[in-house]
Structure formats: structure tokens, C-alpha cells
Amino acid sequence: MASLTSLERLAVALEAALEAGAVQADQPLARHTTLRVGGPADLLVEATTLSTLEQAVRLAARLGVSCRVLGSGANVLVSDAGVRGLVVLNRARSVSFPAGGVRAESGATLARVARRCVSLGLAGLEWAVGIPGTVGGAVVGNAGAWGGDVASSLLSATVLNAGGTVAEWPAARFGYDYRKSALKYQPPGAGPRSVVMAASFLLKQADRTALEARVADIQARRRVTQPTGASCGSVFRNPPGDYAGRLIEAAGLKGYRSGGAQISPVHANFIINRGRASAADIKALIDRASQEVQSRFGVRLELEIELMGDW
Secondary structure (H helix, E strand, O other): OOOOOHHHHHHHHHHHHOOOOOEEEEEEOHHHOOOOOOOEEEEEEEEOOHHHHHHHHHHHHHOOOOEEEEOOOOOEEEOOOOEEEEEEEEOOOOEEOOOOEEEEEOOOEHHHHHHHHHHOOEEOOHHHOOOOOEHHHHHHHOOEEOOEEHHHOEEEEEEEOOOOOEEEEEHHHHOOEOOEOOOOOOOOOOOOOOEEEEEEEEOEEOOHHHHHHHHHHHHHHHHHHOOOOEOOOOOEOOOOOOOHHHHHHHOOOOOOEEOOEEEOOOOOOOEEEOOOOOHHHHHHHHHHHHHHHHHHHOOOOOEOOEEEOOO
């Protein structure tokens, strides 16, 4: 074992701790992202339970191997060169309904959780019915839409801290701001990352028919204002007092293409993979939009999505 690299030792340790065949090497991540792009992960593990998720993250930290947790693959752009170290696909999706709210594991799809809440007459997550991301990603990024966000209803979340301890974080500890939290944009190379394991939301009992009408209205508006197809959601955060999509459109870039990628003709803050895009194509559009908006309007756009891998 002494002659093995840290990555090889991690692969051996994961195989011993998990079921046979759980660890895959050099697996393309394109099939695991909503943009359908992304090169290979050195090692890939699918975690269907919180126990497996915790084991994988702890083993990587113990052996000094970089580890990233990937939920639905929304709100990220994975480079064509892929991701070094371990990527854990979070498929821990258990959901329960304690009195006054909902408790969901971090791999649960937020939209599905929201729909189940509506079906039980629980109000507070209707805004999330069209959000493709997971509960964990939503908690980290303070996901929001249609006047609602995670910060408005999160009660607490269980977090596997960078130091290896597990703690229940009250919502206030996340330091929420618009599409930001204390856990978002954890600097690369700074050691193990904290990982959201599960989250509890405080909801209110409401009329189910009224909630379903609200959901139908949101879905109808989404169909009109947001594009279909492979995308990662909104690319840039809206600057104070303005909208990223409006600025990109005003810069003349709505519908602009690079290779197989296109700034959506429907909403300029979305980039669409038209079928054969590379991550480099999408990054080129991000850079072009940033440069043009900065040059023409003096506004520096900030990414809402995260760049993952070697760039």
C-alpha cells in the first residue's frame, strides 16, 4: 500500500467500505449534469444513503484527496478536462414530514419535495416546483424564484463540517444573502469542504386547492419566460437594481452562439446546450457576456453557477 498514490489508496478504501463495484474510475460527468457537458472524474461514487455519503467524504478527507459532492448537476459547469479526485453523486433522497414542516435528505430533488408539500397542503416551497436542483444545493446557494427562497423557510440543516464533525446548523448560521451563503464558493485547495446532509423547512398549513393554483400559475409563467432544453439555470446573479438577462440582451447577445452552445433567445441569462456543446463553448459565452456587459454598462456580472474542475 505504501507505494500507492493517495487516489489509489482511496479507491481501495472505498471498495472495502462500500459494496463491490461502487467505485468507478475516469467516468464522464456529462451524463450527471443538466448542461450535459463535463469531462471525467478521477473517481466516482454514487451515494444512495447519508451513511455512504458521509463515509466517502470522510475517507477522502482522511487520505488528503479532493472531494466534490454533486447532486442533480444543476448550477454547475464542469470543465471538459474533468474533476480531479473524488466526485460523490448524492442520491440520498429520503423525505419525512414532521409536524409543521418537511425534513429532506440533501440528494432529494427540491421540486419533488415542493410538490409533495403542496399535495399535503403545506405552504412555503411552492416557488421551488420548477427548480431542478437538489435540497443540498438549494441550501448552499439560497436557491429562489418567484419571490421565495430557501432563507425564507429553512429551519436548520445537518452539516458535515470540514473538520469531520456533524452539526445541526440553524438557518442564521448560513449568513444568507441573495443566492449566497456561508458555504457557497468554498475556495478550492483550502482543504475538505463542508457538506449539507439534510435540511428541515418550517411550513404552514394552507388550502391545498389554493396552493395548486399558485403552482399552476408559476409553471405557466415559467413556460413562457424560460427556455427548455439542456441548461444549468440562471448563469449570473442579478446585479443590484437590475437583471443580468436584460443587460446581456441589451449588449446584443441574446441568441449568440459559440460552437454548440447558445445564449437563449428566450431568456438571455440562460445558456443552452444545443446538442453538441463543450464546456469550453459554454465558458466562451459566459466570458463574452461578462466582457460585453462590463464594457458597455460598467456592470460586473457575478456567476450564480459554479465552475467545477480544471479550467
